[in-house]
Amino acid sequence: MTLDEVLASLFPSGHTVERGPAGTLHGTAKVEGQDEVTVVGIIDGTPLGVDGAIRLAANVLAAVEAGRRAPIVVLVDTASQNMARRDELLGLNEYLAHLFKSLALAGMHGHRTVSVLFGHAAAGAFIATALPSQSLVALPGAEPSVMDLPSISRVTKLPLEQLKEMAKSTPIFAPGVEPLFATGAVTEIWAANEPFAPRLAALLQQPVVTSDLRDRIGLERKGRLLARKIAERVAAEAAAHAGS
Amino acid sequence: MSGLLQPHEANWYEASARERIAGLLDPKSFVEFLGPEQRAMSPHLAQFDLTGAFDDGIIVGRGRLAGQEVFVAAQEGRFLGGAFGEVHGAKLVGLLRAVRDGAGRGGPRAVLLLLDTGGVRLQEANAGELAISEIIRAILEVRSTGIPVLALVGGRAGAFGGGGIITACCSRIAVSEHARVSVSGPEVIETNKGVEEFDSKDRALVWRICGARTRYLTGGADRYVKGSIGDFREAAIALIPHAPPFELATLKAEQRRLVERLQHFGDCRDAPQIWRKAGLPEPDRIAEIADDAFLAIQRIKGADHDAR
Numbered sequence: 001m002t003l004d005e006v007l008a009s010l011f012p013s014g015h016t017v018e019r020g021p022a023g024t025l026h027g028t029a030k031v032e033g034q035d036e037v038t039v040v041g042i043i044d045g046t047p048l049g050v051d052g053a054i055r056l057a058a059n060v061l062a063a064v065e066a067g068r069r070a071p072i073v074v075l076v077d078t079a080s081q082n083m084a085r086r087d088e089l090l091g092l093n094e095y096l097a098h099l100f101k102s103l104a105l106a107g108m109h110g111h112r113t114v115s116v117l118f119g120h121a122a123a124g125a126f127i128a129t130a131l132p133s134q135s136l137v138a139l140p141g142a143e144p145s146v147m148d149l150p151s152i153s154r155v156t157k158l159p160l161e162q163l164k165e166m167a168k169s170t171p172i173f174a175p176g177v178e179p180l181f182a183t184g185a186v187t188e189i190w191a192a193n194e195p196f197a198p199r200l201a202a203l204l205q206q207p208v209v210t211s212d213l214r215d216r217i218g219l220e221r222k223g224r225l226l227a228r229k230i231a232e233r234v235a236a237e238a239a240a241h242a243g244s
Numbered sequence: 245m246s247g248l249l250q251p252h253e254a255n256w257y258e259a260s261a262r263e264r265i266a267g268l269l270d271p272k273s274f275v276e277f278l279g280p281e282q283r284a285m286s287p288h289l290a291q292f293d294l295t296g297a298f299d300d301g302i303i304v305g306r307g308r309l310a311g312q313e314v315f316v317a318a319q320e321g322r323f324l325g326g327a328f329g330e331v332h333g334a335k336l337v338g339l340l341r342a343v344r345d346g347a348g349r350g351g352p353r354a355v356l357l358l359l360d361t362g363g364v365r366l367q368e369a370n371a372g373e374l375a376i377s378e379i380i381r382a383i384l385e386v387r388s389t390g391i392p393v394l395a396l397v398g399g400r401a402g403a404f405g406g407g408g409i410i411t412a413c414c415s416r417i418a419v420s421e422h423a424r425v426s427v428s429g430p431e432v433i434e435t436n437k438g439v440e441e442f443d444s445k446d447r448a449l450v451w452r453i454c455g456a457r458t459r460y461l462t463g464g465a466d467r468y469v470k471g472s473i474g475d476f477r478e479a480a481i482a483l484i485p486h487a488p489p490f491e492l493a494t495l496k497a498e499q500r501r502l503v504e505r506l507q508h509f510g511d512c513r514d515a516p517q518i519w520r521k522a523g524l525p526e527p528d529r530i531a532e533i534a535d536d537a538f539l540a541i542q543r544i545k546g547a548d549h550d551a552r
Binding site: 050051054057058061064065080081083084085086087088089090091092093094095096097098100101102104105108109123124126127128131132146147151152155156158166170171172173174179180183184185212214215218223224226227228229230231232233234235237238239241 | 275277278284287288291292304306330331333335337338339341342343346366367368369370371372374375376377378380381382384388403405406408409411412413425426427428432433436437441452453454458459462463464490491492496498499502503506509510514515518
């Protein structure tokens with residue numbers, strides 16, 4: 001889907017979303033049941049670098065400071081993090097972390113945060129734009145990945161064909177919406193033949209989720225069987241030792 | 245390791261994760277959670293013909309630091325590059341959630357993360373990536389209760405990929421000369437963008453772009469320590485009382501300092517260009533001078549900050 005199609009389907013009642021520098025988007029939108037929704041985004045498959053990340057964080061922090069607890073929608077059609085000497089020299093890790101922290105802080109301040117993926121997102125860019133929000137929606141055309149299979153093949157020294165075969169039986173490493181849905185990363189998958197606006201309205205009306213339930217969801221969906229149990233076992237041992 | 249050295253005298257870079265914990269904390273104070281005897285291993289490695297580890301490459305537990313209760317996690321960089329897999333990541337998530345849930349009830353004074361990681365373990369990439377985001381959320385939840393989370397980085401694997409992002413989400417960061425903290429590894433950039441963009445074989449260049457000295461001088465790390473485990477111990481003790489809170493004011497200040505960094509140095513492609521612009525002495529020699537001379541350098545304005 002194109003950006004215009006996504007915007008029209010998400011916000012049929014109107015929006016002020018405009019393109020900014022470094023492939024970013026910013027504006028507000030009307031959604032049924034909400035006074036106003038803050039929209040930020042990175043589009044056109046732009047890799048997320050220091051310039052894009054700092055701009056997105058500025059807009060998120062401005063929404064938090066405004067104090068209205070407006071929901072924040074993050075539209076995502078990026079690539080991986082920008083792979084450049086300059087960005088690493090300047091401390092890209094701090095910029096991506098800052099964006100993650102800004103979205104997490106918004107959640108703690110009572111904003112409902114939803115990332116909407118309608119294109120690529122990989123590696124550090126996926127972490128900083130798609131995974132900090134309380135919910136992650138995958139639209140038609142969403143292509144999330146940690147690393148593409150050819151790269152995994154290079155690192156693991158396993159033939160691509162064998163990896164493709166293995167990916168059919170486990171969601172634990174394969175790129176794409178379905179495996180990331182199964183592991184709990186993607187909250188909902190929306191199909192092209194249903195209008196997005198009512199689904200977004202329903203999602204934003206859910207109470208702000210304060211705890212991270214993705215490992216429980218991954219367990220329920222049988223895509224990530226161990227994470228929740230291991231975390232609980234560690235926490236139980238820690239509690240048993242507390243104050244001893 | 246020499247048997248003659250006391251645990252805290254050993255070199256951080258050379259030490260294993262367990263040796264780092266032993267030398268970092270008060271003697272014999274460490275208690276491990278979900279230890280190797282419980283064999284919580286990755287079930288995903290066998291299909292890649294890889295041998296697992298009984299602790300999945302991370303040790304978590306509690307102990308004392310100068311008499312204060314702390315929780316600690318240490319990655320073993322020599323096992324699959326310290327990479328985050330499902331079990332590995334979940335152990336750290338569980339530790340952090342325990343701190344969060346126990347805050348204010350006699351819980352630990354701080355959490356110490358001994359990061360040594362290449363990032364996500366590709367054999368279980370989705371679980372590893374998700375774990376990183378769960379770890380970051382849990383770190384921020386711990387910080388918002390007022391408990392500091394410190395990153396200590398100086399191992400062979402550095403802190404790359406999501407490990408670099410986790411580092412910058414901690415309250416305070418201590419590094420030694422060997423530390424490299426970045427998102428994309430030099431090899432990854434070279435593979436994708438060509439050797440003209442980043443020659444990963446040029447070790448001096450790698451350290452100028454990703455290394456501890458660059459991070460410390462620009463404000464990407466808060467303490468630069470010499471290489472012994474005892475040096476990291478002293479740094480951790482000193483940093484705990486000065487950890488910034490996780491709140492809007494902190495992030496607004498971080499926004500300002502990161503914007504200023506781009507304004508001042510956004511057109512630089514190598515560290516000496518930054519040092520020259522910042523007026524640091526002998527910009528071309530900063531990478532090669534001894535630690536004592538390096539520590540005598542006045543950091544770039546704003547590098548000493550509470551904005552993290």
